[in-house]
Amino acid sequence: MKRKDLIYQYVKKNTEQLTAEELDFGSGLTTIEISKDLDIVRSNVSKELNELVREEKIVKLKGRPVRYVDASCLKWKPLSKKVSSYKEHTLIKKNEEPSKKAQANKQGKDLFDYMIGSNGSLKNQMEQAKAAIFYPPKGLNSLIIGPTGSGKTFFANAMYQYSQAKEVIDQNKSMIVFNCADYSQNPQLLMSHLFGHAKGSFTGALEDKDGLLLKADNNMLFLDEIHRLPPEGQEMLFYFMDNGTFQRMGDAEERLTANVRIICATTEDPDSALLKTFVRRIPITIQLPAFNDRPAKERVQLLKLLLSIEAKRIDKRIVVDENVVKALLGSVTYGNVGQLKSNIQLACAKGFLNSMDNYSEVTITMEDLTPALQDGLISLAKRRNELNEISNYLEPKLVLHPDDSVYILEKDTYELPFNLYEIIGDKATLLKAEGVDAKNIENFITTDINLHLKSFYKTNKLNFDNEQGLKDIVDQEIITLTKEIWKMAEEYLKYQFKDNFLYAMSLHLSSFIKRSREGTVQTKTNKELEKLISNYQKEYAVALMIKKHIKEKYQIIVPEVECWYLTMLLVSLKEQNLVGRVGIVVAAHGRSTATSMVQVVAKLLNVQNIAAVDMPLEMNPHRAYDLIHDAVQTVNEGNGVLLLVDMGSLTSFGTKLMRETDIPIKTIDMVTTPVVLEAARKTSLMDSPLNEIYDSLKSFRGYSNFLDYSHPSQAEGFNKEMNQPKAIITICSTGEGTAVRIKQRVEELLTEFIDEEIEVFSISLIDMETTIKKISEDHQILATAGVSNPNIAAPHLTLEELFQSSGKERIKQVVLESQSKESDFVRSIDTKELCEEYLGTYFTFLNPHKLIDILWEYSQVIETELEETFSNSLKIGLVMHVAGVLERVLLNDTLSSETESIEKTNPYYVAVLKANALIKAKLNLLIPDSEIVYILKIFETQTDDQLNTDHFTDELNQ
Numbered sequence: 001m002k003r004k005d006l007i008y009q010y011v012k013k014n015t016e017q018l019t020a021e022e023l024d025f026g027s028g029l030t031t032i033e034i035s036k037d038l039d040i041v042r043s044n045v046s047k048e049l050n051e052l053v054r055e056e057k058i059v060k061l062k063g064r065p066v067r068y069v070d071a072s073c074l075k076w077k078p079l080s081k082k083v084s085s086y087k088e089h090t091l092i093k094k095n096e097e098p099s100k101k102a103q104a105n106k107q108g109k110d111l112f113d114y115m116i117g118s119n120g121s122l123k124n125q126m127e128q129a130k131a132a133i134f135y136p137p138k139g140l141n142s143l144i145i146g147p148t149g150s151g152k153t154f155f156a157n158a159m160y161q162y163s164q165a166k167e168v169i170d171q172n173k174s175m176i177v178f179n180c181a182d183y184s185q186n187p188q189l190l191m192s193h194l195f196g197h198a199k200g201s202f203t204g205a206l207e208d209k210d211g212l213l214l215k216a217d218n219n220m221l222f223l224d225e226i227h228r229l230p231p232e233g234q235e236m237l238f239y240f241m242d243n244g245t246f247q248r249m250g251d252a253e254e255r256l257t258a259n260v261r262i263i264c265a266t267t268e269d270p271d272s273a274l275l276k277t278f279v280r281r282i283p284i285t286i287q288l289p290a291f292n293d294r295p296a297k298e299r300v301q302l303l304k305l306l307l308s309i310e311a312k313r314i315d316k317r318i319v320v321d322e323n324v325v326k327a328l329l330g331s332v333t334y335g336n337v338g339q340l341k342s343n344i345q346l347a348c349a350k351g352f353l354n355s356m357d358n359y360s361e362v363t364i365t366m367e368d369l370t371p372a373l374q375d376g377l378i379s380l381a382k383r384r385n386e387l388n389e390i391s392n393y394l395e396p397k398l399v400l401h402p403d404d405s406v407y408i409l410e411k412d413t414y415e416l417p418f419n420l421y422e423i424i425g426d427k428a429t430l431l432k433a434e435g436v437d438a439k440n441i442e443n444f445i446t447t448d449i450n451l452h453l454k455s456f457y458k459t460n461k462l463n464f465d466n467e468q469g470l471k472d473i474v475d476q477e478i479i480t481l482t483k484e485i486w487k488m489a490e491e492y493l494k495y496q497f498k499d500n501f502l503y504a505m506s507l508h509l510s511s512f513i514k515r516s517r518e519g520t521v522q523t524k525t526n527k528e529l530e531k532l533i534s535n536y537q538k539e540y541a542v543a544l545m546i547k548k549h550i551k552e553k554y555q556i557i558v559p560e561v562e563c564w565y566l567t568m569l570l571v572s573l574k575e576q577n578l579v580g581r582v583g584i585v586v587a588a589h590g591r592s593t594a595t596s597m598v599q600v601v602a603k604l605l606n607v608q609n610i611a612a613v614d615m616p617l618e619m620n621p622h623r624a625y626d627l628i629h630d631a632v633q634t635v636n637e638g639n640g641v642l643l644l645v646d647m648g649s650l651t652s653f654g655t656k657l658m659r660e661t662d663i664p665i666k667t668i669d670m671v672t673t674p675v676v677l678e679a680a681r682k683t684s685l686m687d688s689p690l691n692e693i694y695d696s697l698k699s700f701r702g703y704s705n706f707l708d709y710s711h712p713s714q715a716e717g718f719n720k721e722m723n724q725p726k727a728i729i730t731i732c733s734t735g736e737g738t739a740v741r742i743k744q745r746v747e748e749l750l751t752e753f754i755d756e757e758i759e760v761f762s763i764s765l766i767d768m769e770t771t772i773k774k775i776s777e778d779h780q781i782l783a784t785a786g787v788s789n790p791n792i793a794a795p796h797l798t799l800e801e802l803f804q805s806s807g808k809e810r811i812k813q814v815v816l817e818s819q820s821k822e823s824d825f826v827r828s829i830d831t832k833e834l835c836e837e838y839l840g841t842y843f844t845f846l847n848p849h850k851l852i853d854i855l856w857e858y859s860q861v862i863e864t865e866l867e868e869t870f871s872n873s874l875k876i877g878l879v880m881h882v883a884g885v886l887e888r889v890l891l892n893d894t895l896s897s898e899t900e901s902i903e904k905t906n907p908y909y910v911a912v913l914k915a916n917a918l919i920k921a922k923l924n925l926l927i928p929d930s931e932i933v934y935i936l937k938i939f940e941t942q943t944d945d946q947l948n949t950d951h952f953t954d955e956l957n958q
Contacts, residue, residue, distance in 0.1 A: 003040065004048040010038060011049075011058050015069040028067030112162060116301045121294045125286045129159045132284045133168055133261075141241055141262040141281065143226070143270060146288030149338030152265040153177075155288060156222045159263060169220060169261075176216040180228035187230040192249055194229075195236060201250020206626060213246055217258040226264035227273035234278040237262075241281040291336040296389040299329055304400065306341050310348040311400040317361045318348065320398040323377055324364050329390060330380030331373045343373055475510070481553060482506045488549075489542045489570065497573045503799035504573055504787045507741055508566075508732065509550070516556045530564065539570040568765050569733040569787060582683045582690050583635030586676055587613040587628050587653075588646040589884065597673045607680045611635050615650065618893065628653055632663060640664035640690035642679055642697070644671040647881060647934060666694035670877045670938075692793065726758045727779035728814075729772060731786030733765050742786055745802055749811045758782065758815070783814040832856055851886070854922050855879045858915045865911035877938055885931045886923070894931050902929060908939045 011029055018027050031049060035042040049068055052058045061067045112118055112126045132142040142159075144152045160175040183190035188202055196211030212221060223229070229237065240246040241262065245255045262282075270279050291299065303325060311318045328347065332340050351364035366374060380387050482505045490496055533540055543566035547558040588594040591614055598612035611631040615624045628650075632641050643654050643665050654667035668675065675697060682693045728750075730742035743762045750758055759779065763771045765788055772790055775781065784790055785797040797810050836852040859875050870878070888894045902909055912935055916927045927935075 003044065004051060006038065007034060007040070007045060007048045008052055008057055010034060011052075011068055012070040012072075016072050018069060018073050028061050028069045030065045030067055032065070034068075112158065115158060116305060117294065117298050120298055121289050125155070125288065128284050128286050129155070129162070133159060133163050133166070138259060139168070139261045140283050142264070142284040142286055143279070143282045144263065144265040144286045144288060145270065146265075146267070147290050147336055148267055148334065149336035150288045150290055151337050152267075152288060153222070153224060154337075155286070156224075156263050156265060160220050160222075163220065163261075170218070173219050176212055176219060176221045177224070178212050178221070179224040181225040187233065188249075190229065191233045191236070194223075194233065195246055195249055196256075197249040198251035201248070205250065206623075208248070211248065213240065213258050213260055214256060216260045218260075220261040220263060223262065223264045225266060227266045227268045227270075231275055234275045238275075238278045238281040291332050291340060296386065297393055300325070300390060300393040302337060303328060303340065303344070304398070306344045307348070307398070307400045308404050310344060311362075311402045311404065314348070314352055314362060315402050316352075316355070316359075317402065318351070318364065318400045319361060320364045320400075321366065322394050322396050322398070323366055324369065325394055325398055326380050326387070326390065327366065327369055327373055327375075327377035329376070330378070331376030343376075346370065347373060478506050478510045478513070481549065482509060485546055485549060488545060492542055492545070493538055493570075495574060497570075501573050504569065504732075507799065508569055511741055512558075512562060513550070513554060513556065516554075533564050533567050536567055536571050540564075540567045542570055543567045565733045573787060581609045581637050582639045582693055583632070583637060583641040584610040584644065584676070584679050584683060585613060585628060585631045585635060585641055586610065586644045586671060587615060587624070587631075587650050588671060589615050589650075591616045593646070597671070597676045600673055601676045601680045607683075609635050609637065609683055610676075610680055624650070625653055625656075629657060629660065632657055632661060632665065636661075636663050640666070642683070642690070642694065643667045644676055644679060645669050646671050647884070647937075664690050666690055668694070668697055670880075672876070672880075689791075692791075696793070724778065724780045726782050726815075727761055727775060728758060728782050728811075729761045729763055729775065729784045729786075729790075731763055731765065731768065731784060731788050731790070733787065742799070742802065746785060746811065749808050750815075783811075851883065852879075854919070855882055858882060858918055861915040861918055862908075862911040865914050866907060874938070878935075881935065881938055882919075885927055885935070886919070886925060888931070889925050889927065894928055902933060902936070906936065908936055912936065 011034070014029060015027070031042060031046050034040070034049070035045045038045070049058065049060075053060050053068075057071055058068050059071050059073070061069060112129070115122060115126070117123070118126055129142070132140040144155055146152050157175065160169070163169040164171045164173075178193065180190060183193060192202075192205075192209065192211065194211050195213060196209050197205050199205055199207050236246060240258075240260075244259065245257050247255055264282065266273060268274075270285070291302075294302075307318055307320065324347065328340065328343055331343050335342070347364050347369055348362065350368040350370075351362045354368060355362040366377075369376075380390070479502070482502055485505060486497065486501050540563065543563040546566055547563055550556055550558050586594045586598050588597070594612040594614050598610055601607065602610060611634055613624065613627045613631050628643070632643070635641060641663055643650075643657070645651055645653075645667060647669060651667060651669045654665045657663070658665050668679075679693065679697055682696065728746055730740075730746060732742065740762050743760045746760050750760075761775055763775075768788070768790055772781070772784075772792060776792075781792065781794045783795045783797060784792065785799075785802050787799065789796040795810075795814055797814075802810070832852060836848045856879065859870065859878050862878075863870055885894075909932070912932055916932070919925055919927060
């Protein structure tokens with residue numbers, strides 16, 4: 001039974017019979033209870049519960065801690081007054097609820113009346129929008145202009161929903177949205193998306209494709225950042241506006257017709273960023289004001305609206321000090337309404353964290369704001385008249401209730417894709433249960449808040465400081481000094497440093513200054529280090545500047561050897577413009593085999609560096625090659641591509657692809673879902689080159705399922721490694737100071753959840769490779785951490801990972817992975833059952849339950865004939881391959897192998913013939929010699945994993 005199904009059955013069994021009275025008293029299951037009872041990691045339980053809630057199988061109840069019940073518990077049950085708040089969780093179909101549009105119409109108001117500024121700064125804009133929508137016979141195209149975050153996309157969505165409410169556009173449709181900036185570096189692809197293309201119009205155009213104009217027929221098309229559309233694209237678009245017809249790219253004959261209402265948006269001046277002929281075709285230009293240009297009343301109203309949205313999401317009353325309101329309003333600079341919303345979410349998240357014990361109210365004070373947000377109060381105070389005007393609309397305390405009537409448009413560009421408060425609540429509960437004190441819980445979660453919001457608003461250029469975790473370790477004065485050094489060093493050296501510069505240098509300087517004050521500074525010179533410094537004279541010059549800075553600021557004499565260490569630290573922190581992750585392309589025979597594997601892996605790991613290519617049996621090999629060629633180029637981030645294939649012609653594509661694309665490619669055959677999962681895991685979690693990942697995957701036999709320790713040498717090697725003491729290595733420029741601090745951090749994290757002995761070594765960048773090699777002779781290295789990645793076959797933890805809240809999880813992950821290898825060594829698995837499950841998943845015409853015994857016997861016949869015992873991996877590969885052979889025989893579409901000849905005396909051939917006789921006797925199916933060729937190749941790959949001969953190779957290389 002799958003994990004999700006197991007959790008669902010457990011919730012259903014324990015909650016479906018609950019009465020309304022029992023719900024009154026907080027019945028239901030918490031995540032922690034389910035985790036303990038089922039012995040499943042809590043994060044996995046939380047993930048599956050949220051998925052079940054989305055599927056409407058279970059219901060999440062209000063309050064803290066969050067509780068879950070089976071959906072049937074609430075669907076038909078009459079609820080008492082005390083549990084009336086659960087009413088919103090009943091599974092009512094959406095069409096049974098009165099829509100916002102219906103509510104608005106009933107009150108004699110239209111949707112625009114609910115927007116802030118409808119009778120103020122946006123009154124003219126709304127009249128323009130209505131004119132564009134109703135103008136006969138087909139409305140008018142319009143252009144929305146405004147700075148970043150002013151609400152252009154929001155306004156376009158409002159126009160669309162208004163059009164639907166007035167039945168101008170079908171209410172069952174959705175607006176077609178296209179951001180021209182997404183493809184601004186590839187104008188050809190951009191115009192292909194917009195207008196479509198004809199087969200052969202450019203490289204990769206393998207078939208005719210409709211564009212968005214055709215898709216938006218009798219609908220509305222919103223083109224954001226229209227100034228990114230190239231001049232030729234603007235010309236094609238204004239021709240369409242004039243005539244209602246257009247042509248696909250590369251098609252000079254057929255003209256297509258569509259009835260499309262077009263809304264464009266830009267942050268640029270249209271007179272300079274767009275063709276004048278294009279602008280003339282757009283009769284209505286709607287100018288949206290910047291946030292600070294809107295009246296004080298509207299700004300306060302917008303802030304209240306955004307706070308009300310957060311109150312609904314938290315389901316608590318929010319109380320905000322007057323100065324906090326002023327600071328939030330004053331914090332808006334270039335980001336407008338979008339920036340205000342992000343700042344409010346950050347403040348509410350911090351206030352929510354500090355009010356965890358209060359089940360009804362969240363209080364936000366100035367202390368809950370980051371220094372950047374607090375500066376907003378100073379900024380507003382400098383604008384005296386503006387401050388006075390805003391004060392007229394404020395009270396000492398602003399109170400927002402979760403049940404306040406708030407009209408929200410269905411689309412919101414700045415809506416978070418996750419429930420931030422749920423993340424905070426769950427993590428706080430978990431940390432508290434583990435005995436973490438309140439101060440550290442705050443520090444851990446504050447860092448997480450910043451990281452979540454920073455990642456989401458990155459594309460909107462909204463800034464959040466990421467120093468909170470560092471402030472708990474070093475003084476603010478050191479951080480300020482480091483920032484000055486960072487700027488000075490980059491200006492002098494004319495290159496950039498890695499993002500971890502602030503962490504690495506702050507820790508190093510803090511350690512040095514502390515040692516100086518204690519009189520324990522190292523002054524002994526190091527001949528090897530002195531030799532190294534001669535190669536880095538520019539960095540050494542910066543080290544001398546740092547020495548001068550420290551002397552002026554702290555009156556501390558920096559010895560020469562410390563300048564050498566600073567030099568090496570600067571070198572190690574230099575941004576090397578490293579290439580991206582290794583890409584993955586999965587290609588397999590069958591209509592959905594590759595896609596199925598990739599979907600499973602993408603869902604488990606949430607990776608984007610992976611693509612699937614399915615090769616139905618009737619597909620021409622040239623077509624398959626072209627598809628794989630495109631997929632390789634799509635996933636390549638500069639670090640090469642892993643090509644994971646099942647068999648046959650696909651195994652030989654890698655060499656030709658490398659010649660044509662100049663992309664490093666490594667091919668692994670006999671692909672399975674665990675292999676794809678491991679490849680995705682390694683490329684996403686490890687900073688490893690293509691060859692290193694390829695080598696590890698060649699010896700990969702699965703997690704617990706495919707491990708084969710029946711071979712004496714393999715078992716002996718594994719035992720030797722696992723019997724060694726375990727170690728984690730911390731690295732800094734000196735091997736002291738910062739490395740010791742890192743070591744203390746690692747040891748502190750280990751003691752929280754590890755019972756076994758794990759030794760932590762502090763080493764220097766000098767002779768790093770030699771030192772690590774020496775440690776590895778007697779220890780199993782689980783991971784390295786620090787300022788430089790030694791690129792060994794173990795995960796590396798950066799300083800950010802280690803000192804932020806994710807540090808504990810990363811350390812735990814490293815240790816648990818090593819433990820899982822040990823448990824895998826002694827765990828027996830039912831390989832036959834695994835094969836049966838695989839057959840049922842990936843084969844269309846075969847009955848796995850009837851076939852598995854025959855296939856298993858097929859493998860045993862060959863083992864008996866050869867007097868060999870096959871490894872699990874070989875047996876699985878053989879069973880899967882022969883299953884594919886049988887499906888092709890059933891479809892009368894067997895592989896061809898005209899270029900292959902079979903050595904009749906080959907013992908494997910004799911054994912396979914005997915096994916084929918079994919198939920003939922039991923299934924009345926005859927396996928042809930052309931397929932036997934590929935069955936024999938399975939045994940060849942045991943000693944030669946590179947298959948470069950198949951029936952398509954010569955044809956493809958012509």
